[in-house]
Amino acid sequence: MEEKGFGYIADVLVFSLLVSVAITFLVAISPVDPRVESERYASSFARGLLLSFQHSTADQFGGFDYSLEPLGFELNLPLIEGSARRELLHKTVAQLLSEDVLLNMRINVGETDLTFLKTNEAMDHELKNFLKTILEKTIGGRFGYRMRANTKLIDLGFARVYFEIEIEEMSRARNQLCSESVMLSLPESNIDLKKFIENALGMTLPSKLEIDTIIEVSLELWST
Amino acid sequence: MKERGFMPFSAAGALIVIIVLGIAVQAACSRHQRSISTIDDISSSSLLAIAAGIHGDLQSAVKYAVYRALWEISKNANRYDESERKRTVESLATRYFKERVEELGPEYALHDARIEFDILDENPWPAINLIEAENGYVLARASLPEDSRIKLVSRDRSLSIAMPFENIDVFVDSRYFLLQQCMRDFVERFGDINSSWGIMEYAQAWVEAWLSGKVELSDCRTKAFFDTAWAAHEFDTFGSFDYYAAAKGLINDEDETSGGLLSEPNDRKIVANPIRATDLKGISNYIDGAIGSIDDASILLEKASICVGLAIENLKKHQTNNLEKIESIRGLLEKTTSDVATARGKVLEVEAQMNHLLEFMASYNPSDVAMMSLYQSFTSRLFDKDFPCMKEQVELGVRGTSTKLLELEQKLTSFFTQFDTSGTEDPQRKLVLIKSSIEEMFSEPNPKRWVKFKTYVDNPPRPIEEMIPVYIDDEKDGTIALLDLILDGFKNNIDELINFSQQIELEPERLQTFEISDYLTEKIKTVPPKINIDREDFYELLPPVPIMPSPGLSVYHELEVKSVNYRREDLAGLLGSPTATPVPLLFIGVTLWWGQWNITVELEDIPVEEIFDFDNPTLPLAHGQCYVHKPLAYRWEMPEKTFETTVVVISLQPFTISTR
Numbered sequence: 034m035e036e037k038g039f040g041y042i043a044d045v046l047v048f049s050l051l052v053s054v055a056i057t058f059l060v061a062i063s064p065v066d067p068r069v070e071s072e073r074y075a076s077s078f079a080r081g082l083l084l085s086f087q088h089s090t091a092d093q094f095g096g097f098d099y100s101l102e103p104l105g106f107e108l109n110l111p112l113i114e115g116s117a118r119r120e121l122l123h124k125t126v127a128q129l130l131s132e133d134v135l136l137n138m139r140i141n142v143g144e145t146d147l148t149f150l151k152t153n154e155a156m157d158h159e160l161k162n163f164l165k166t167i168l169e170k171t172i173g174g175r176f177g178y179r180m181r182a183n184t185k186l187i188d189l190g191f192a193r194v195y196f197e198i199e200i201e202e203m204s205r206a207r208n209q210l211c212s213e214s215v216m217l218s219l220p221e222s223n224i225d226l227k228k229f230i231e232n233a234l235g236m237t238l239p240s241k242l243e244i245d246t247i248i249e250v251s252l253e254l255w256s257t
Numbered sequence: 258m259k260e261r262g263f264m265p266f267s268a269a270g271a272l273i274v275i276i277v278l279g280i281a282v283q284a285a286c287s288r289h290q291r292s293i294s295t296i297d298d299i300s301s302s303s304l305l306a307i308a309a310g311i312h313g314d315l316q317s318a319v320k321y322a323v324y325r326a327l328w329e330i331s332k333n334a335n336r337y338d339e340s341e342r343k344r345t346v347e348s349l350a351t352r353y354f355k356e357r358v359e360e361l362g363p364e365y366a367l368h369d370a371r372i373e374f375d376i377l378d379e380n381p382w383p384a385i386n387l388i389e390a391e392n393g394y395v396l397a398r399a400s401l402p403e404d405s406r407i408k409l410v411s412r413d414r415s416l417s418i419a420m421p422f423e424n425i426d427v428f429v430d431s432r433y434f435l436l437q438q439c440m441r442d443f444v445e446r447f448g449d450i451n452s453s454w455g456i457m458e459y460a461q462a463w464v465e466a467w468l469s470g471k472v473e474l475s476d477c478r479t480k481a482f483f484d485t486a487w488a489a490h491e492f493d494t495f496g497s498f499d500y501y502a503a504a505k506g507l508i509n510d511e512d513e514t515s516g517g518l519l520s521e522p523n524d525r526k527i528v529a530n531p532i533r534a535t536d537l538k539g540i541s542n543y544i545d546g547a548i549g550s551i552d553d554a555s556i557l558l559e560k561a562s563i564c565v566g567l568a569i570e571n572l573k574k575h576q577t578n579n580l581e582k583i584e585s586i587r588g589l590l591e592k593t594t595s596d597v598a599t600a601r602g603k604v605l606e607v608e609a610q611m612n613h614l615l616e617f618m619a620s621y622n623p624s625d626v627a628m629m630s631l632y633q634s635f636t637s638r639l640f641d642k643d644f645p646c647m648k649e650q651v652e653l654g655v656r657g658t659s660t661k662l663l664e665l666e667q668k669l670t671s672f673f674t675q676f677d678t679s680g681t682e683d684p685q686r687k688l689v690l691i692k693s694s695i696e697e698m699f700s701e702p703n704p705k706r707w708v709k710f711k712t713y714v715d716n717p718p719r720p721i722e723e724m725i726p727v728y729i730d731d732e733k734d735g736t737i738a739l740l741d742l743i744l745d746g747f748k749n750n751i752d753e754l755i756n757f758s759q760q761i762e763l764e765p766e767r768l769q770t771f772e773i774s775d776y777l778t779e780k781i782k783t784v785p786p787k788i789n790i791d792r793e794d795f796y797e798l799l800p801p802v803p804i805m806p807s808p809g810l811s812v813y814h815e816l817e818v819k820s821v822n823y824r825r826e827d828l829a830g831l832l833g834s835p836t837a838t839p840v841p842l843l844f845i846g847v848t849l850w851w852g853q854w855n856i857t858v859e860l861e862d863i864p865v866e867e868i869f870d871f872d873n874p875t876l877p878l879a880h881g882q883c884y885v886h887k888p889l890a891y892r893w894e895m896p897e898k899t900f901e902t903t904v905v906v907i908s909l910q911p912f913t914i915s916t917r
Contacts, residue, residue: 051270055277062284087313116799123430215310
């Protein structure tokens with residue numbers, strides 16, 4: 034009787050153990066992978082946001098303006114305050130971004146910045162703030178983000194022509210959920226851009242040199 | 258246990274575990290499938306997003322192509338008529354768009370192999386169509402050649418998207434159509450510049466002629482007036498003007514002459530107030546009233562004369578003491594007396610009318626120098642006080658005539674009250690004397706004396722001395738015929754004056770409506786910035802803030818006056834006399850002084866007018882070593898280099914015209 038009793042107890046214990054294992058399996062089973070789902074959501078969100086940049090105008094985000102900085106000639110400044118203001122309400126955010134690239138292209142020789150006049154520096158600065166405000170408003174605290182826009186480097190050996198802009202809020206970011214990108218083209222043709230660079234450098238560029246006028250804009254979203 | 262047919266707990270547990278494992282495997286498979294489909298979904302969404310992105314980017318390319326074409330054509334806008342200009346912009350924009358698309362296709366493919374531009378070049382590129390949108394903005398409708406597609410293929414080539422680009426409307430944020438409309442208005446009403454300039458010249462000359470008697474023609478002042486007229490036309494059309502240029506021009510002129518020119522247009526309120534035809538017609542009405550009274554008096558006196566004649570005839574026929582006839586003659590004479598009394602009343606009405614006329618003239622504002630001067634000439638002696646004024650002539654004439662009529666009335670009254678045929682005096686002789694007194698009132702007046710004055714005749718003109726007759730120096734000269742002569746003379750002279758004011762001088766309405774805006778006068782005081790680059794380049798970069806917020810355009814012009822010429826056109830001026838030409842109006846004792854001169858302004862080069870869409874500095878354009886956002890410019894070269902106006906000033910005071 035005692036042996037039977039022990040056997041019975043052991044059988045129940047094994048049973049309990051197996052049921053626990055089965056429950057653990059059942060709990061672990063989920064037809065949906067939450068990580069994939071959040072990545073999918075983030076990816077769709079990022080794409081939507083980047084596309085909205087191509088179709089939403091600046092005034093839909095509260096308007097965008099900046100003022101020209103010194104132009105290289107003396108001015109009676111108080112007079113031209115209004116004249117130097119540039120209010121660009123009807124441009125899409127993407128157009129503002131591609132024009133910022135054109136207006137604030139960096140030309141470096143070695144470590145020296147050859148961009149003599151910082152005429153449009155304010156545009157770059159204001160656009161960063163503008164984009165940051167848009168991203169903060171649309172993304173809110175749901176994701177950490179990093180937005181980059183850059184052109185393919187034109188390496189001339191002695192000089193580099195490039196542009197990059199980066200806006201991020203990564204203070205609470207943990208894991209990257211997605212990285213979406215769109216391509217924008219510069220407002221200027223290859224030939225004209227080449228002429229402009231030649232004019233800025235004061236030299237003729239190799240005829241074989243192909244200038245890439247595509248800007249890659251990427252948006253990374255990170256979980257918080 | 259066996260006996261009872263039960264399986265052990267552990268076996269049941271194992272069975273449960275096996276079942277759960279089966280479920281778990283099933284779930285894992287399902288999750289895997291789901292993940293794969295999610296990835297596919299992301300992939301296809303991504304492909305669609307790229308296609309939409311490229312579509313959007315091509316729309317931007319259309320916009321930049323239109324920007325470029327608009328800039329190039331609008332900078333030479335005057336070379337095309339409106340439809341040709343639009344067609345040229347469309348064709349140029351289409352070319353730029355085509356070139357850009359041909360560049361972009363390979364570049365996109367280089368960055369993302371999934372992208373492929375399928376452009377059917379054998380099909381013609383449809384022209385970009387420009388449509389006017391609200392507020393003068395541009396809507397560009399663009400398409401790729403027929404059957405062309407933006408193609409995207411997934412990496413595993415399982416998914417393919419082909420997107421058309423047809424009849425896509427792209428909003429171009431430059432108000433090309435507004436600029437075109439405004440410049441068209443400016444060119445169509447270009448004559449307003451001459452008109453305003455003429456008014457300013459006239460107003461200034463008028464004030465000088467009337468107030469100082471010296472009109473000084475000055476190159477600098479004419480330049481300032483011309484600049485101001487140009488600016489006023491710009492302001493009226495564009496809501497702004499090239500105030501840097503206008504202020505700079507005035508400062509330069511002031512440096513040359515220290516004439517305070519800057520203040521002249523600033524304070525310019527038109528004070529010139531020439532004799533208006535309507536006022537002269539008011540004067541003419543009073544004179545008509547006086548002539549009417551004289552006519553009534555004439556009719557009454559003619560009737561009186563006839564009655565007296567009848568009385569004489571009756572007397573001749575009836576020398577007896579026929580009481581009936583005597584009563585009849587007395588009745589006739591009584592009626593005659595009454596007519597003479599009424600005629601005297603009518604004559605006195607002439608003076609009353611003239612007094613009303615003078616009151617009417619005196620009621621004008623003392624600052625109305627033309628009317629005051631006319632009043633002065635009506636009430637003060639002229640030609641070294643040798644010639645009686647209108648007031649004096651009328652007063653003397655009325656007093657003399659009314660005294661004579663009173664005497665006649667008294668004679669008639671005394672005659673018919675004492676009339677009978679038995680008296681010692683011959684009543685017939687008395688009546689003949691009375692009749693002859695009445696007829697004397699109608700006898701043609703003779704000049705009492707003559708006064709000399711200077712006038713001009715022939716072409717080319719030569720000065721001659723002429724004589725004016727003076728008909729009345731004393732009350733005793735007054736007769737109905739004299740008053741009639743004087744009043745008719747006044748009336749003719751006033752009519753002549755009306756003709757002068759209507760035909761030669763500027764219409765007063767134009768003077769009344771012409772006013773330089775306070776905005777303009779205020780803005781001209783702006784101290785222009787010192788610009789050490791080309792001024793047009795400067796305006797492209799930093800267009801001056803428009804004065805009026807609507808339509809929000811900045812204005813630039815190139816206007817350099819090369820020379821100013823004056824040519825006298827009145828008779829005395831043609832003779833080389835600095836004095837204006839006198840035109841005497843003898844009866845009202847007024848001499849009109851007529852000054853007329855032509856002013857020609859010649860410019861260094863053809864003038865250029867350019868406007869900028871200040872509110873939309875949207876075109877990213879190269880400027881030296883950087884790109885800058887510039888507003889669309891619309892530049893127009895005017896065909897004329899020479900501008901002319903004729904100034905005619907009529908004054909009641911003598912004045913001279915000289916060149917400073």
